[in-house]
Amino acid sequence: MDSLLTQDEISFKKDVRDFVKKELLPHVEEWEEREQYAVESVKKFADYGLLGILVPPEYGGLGGTTMEYLIASIEIAKASVSLAAIFGSPAGIFTDAILKFGTEEQRKQYVPPAIAGDKIACFALTEPAAGSDASKVETTAVKDGDEWVINGSKAFITAGNVGDVIMVFASIDRSLGAKGITAFLVEKDNPGFSVGKVERLLGLHASSAAELFFKDCRVPASAMVGEPGKGLRIAFSSLDLGRIHCAGQAIGLADAALEATLAYTAEREQFGRPVGEFQGVQWMLADMSIQLDASRLLTYRAARMADAGKRYTAEAAKAKLHASEMAQQLATKAVQLHGGYGCTKDMPVERYYRDAKLIEIYEGTSEIHREVIARSLRS
Numbered sequence: 262m263d264s265l266l267t268q269d270e271i272s273f274k275k276d277v278r279d280f281v282k283k284e285l286l287p288h289v290e291e292w293e294e295r296e297q298y299a300v301e302s303v304k305k306f307a308d309y310g311l312l313g314i315l316v317p318p319e320y321g322g323l324g325g326t327t328m329e330y331l332i333a334s335i336e337i338a339k340a341s342v343s344l345a346a347i348f349g350s351p352a353g354i355f356t357d358a359i360l361k362f363g364t365e366e367q368r369k370q371y372v373p374p375a376i377a378g379d380k381i382a383c384f385a386l387t388e389p390a391a392g393s394d395a396s397k398v399e400t401t402a403v404k405d406g407d408e409w410v411i412n413g414s415k416a417f418i419t420a421g422n423v424g425d426v427i428m429v430f431a432s433i434d435r436s437l438g439a440k441g442i443t444a445f446l447v448e449k450d451n452p453g454f455s456v457g458k459v460e461r462l463l464g465l466h467a468s469s470a471a472e473l474f475f476k477d478c479r480v481p482a483s484a485m486v487g488e489p490g491k492g493l494r495i496a497f498s499s500l501d502l503g504r505i506h507c508a509g510q511a512i513g514l515a516d517a518a519l520e521a522t523l524a525y526t527a528e529r530e531q532f533g534r535p536v537g538e539f540q541g542v543q544w545m546l547a548d549m550s551i552q553l554d555a556s557r558l559l560t561y562r563a564a565r566m567a568d569a570g571k572r573y574t575a576e577a578a579k580a581k582l583h584a585s586e587m588a589q590q591l592a593t594k595a596v597q598l599h600g601g602y603g604c605t606k607d608m609p610v611e612r613y614y615r616d617a618k619l620i621e622i623y624e625g626t627s628e629i630h631r632e633v634i635a636r637s638l639r640s
């Protein structure tokens with residue numbers, strides 16, 4: 262698949278791979294076992310410049326491309342999807358939303374510390390009663406003099422328990438429905454902000470997903486991102502980029518699962534020969550490779566369209582949907598081909614199997630992606 266990348270992209274991929282091998286891989290098992298957000302990884306990403314891939318140099322970034330962001334997502338996810346999730350928000354949706362919709366003051370205040378790893382950034386849209394239907398956000402923001410007073414709660418927020426700055430989507434007028442939803446930046450020491458339960462998740466054990474509470478939480482008028490009532494537009498625009506990142510997570514995971522399975526089936530002997538020599542196994546490996554290639558092609562297309570400045574909502578949805586379902590199916594086959602040992606924590610495929618399921622759910626479930634794609638066919 263490298264034939265579809267430029268020479269610069271191939272050397273960028275090699276650099277990220279070297280970084281992952283040196284700085285992340287030696288710690289992955291320990292961080293996953295600990296079942297806490299691997300806060301140490303944030304500085305490592307930052308020091309290597311990775312959090313600023315998409316950020317213009319005037320705000321301290323590399324001024325890179327969506328394709329490079331995708332390449333980094335894949336390479337990091339090959340080591341750990343948790344770490345790719347940690348990388349994704351500051352390097353992607355959070356900074357993207359501020360760069361596209363924020364004021365110059367907000368860009369200067371929030372983007373450099375987020376990509377330097379000095380402040381952990383979160384993106385808080387989901388609520389206990391508003392998941393797939395984000396237009397039903399119940400958190401409210403009411404104007405009081407020069408301030409906004411936020412009340413409500415958020416659910417499943419990645420890094421919510423360790424975050425320093427949170428992009429919160431709240432309604433300034435619930436009678437307006439989706440058109441009342443507005444984005445605000447809340448800092449963790451804003452009075453009235455608190456962290457609730459940190460979920461114990463099936464997978465992504467080195468990341469976190471937390472409940473957040475806002476009780477008469479006051480922010481200045483300057484904390485509003487974009488225009489009043491344009492919050493969902495901001496969220497959905499940044500989630501297009503997030504979908505490319507999620508597809509990258511799935512591709513990285515599947516790539517690692519296929520590599521592990523090829524190695525294991527070449528070594529494991531039954532009936533006097535490596536199990537990888539049986540045709541039944543070879544066909545499974547062939548199918549895994551085809552599906553992985555298909556996801557990669559769909560995702561490269563979405564990234565290339567983003568870099569060409571074209572609208573890529575449906576392409577990103579197709580990439581995320583295909584790649585997350587592919588990764589889940591491929592990880593299932595990987596465990597199958599490892600037999601009983603694949604069900605133990607001694608084998609990395611056990612983690613791939615658990616992590617793959619989550620990618621099908623966050624940043625929009627498969628069902629919602631099918632809706633987005635079907636809508637694009639009608640328009």
Ligand SMILES: Cc1cc2nc3c(=O)[nH]c(=O)nc-3n(C[C@H](O)[C@H](O)[C@H](O)COP(=O)(O)OP(=O)(O)OC[C@H]3O[C@@H](n4cnc5c(N)ncnc54)[C@H](O)[C@@H]3O)c2cc1C
Binds near residue numbers: 393394417418419627
């Ligand atoms: C690990 C993790 C990290 C997360 N991080 C974040 C984060 O940082 N920020 C954030 O805002 N959110 C985050 N989320 C939340 C995530 O985006 C939501 O869980 C997801 O959008 C689904 O919402 P829900 O869980 O409320 O499911 P629901 O919306 O309640 O859906 C339940 C089921 O119904 C199906 N369904 C719903 N509507 C339809 C429909 N119209 N047609 C067909 N089927 C439908 C769904 O596909 C699903 O299968 C995270 C979630 C997880 C698990």
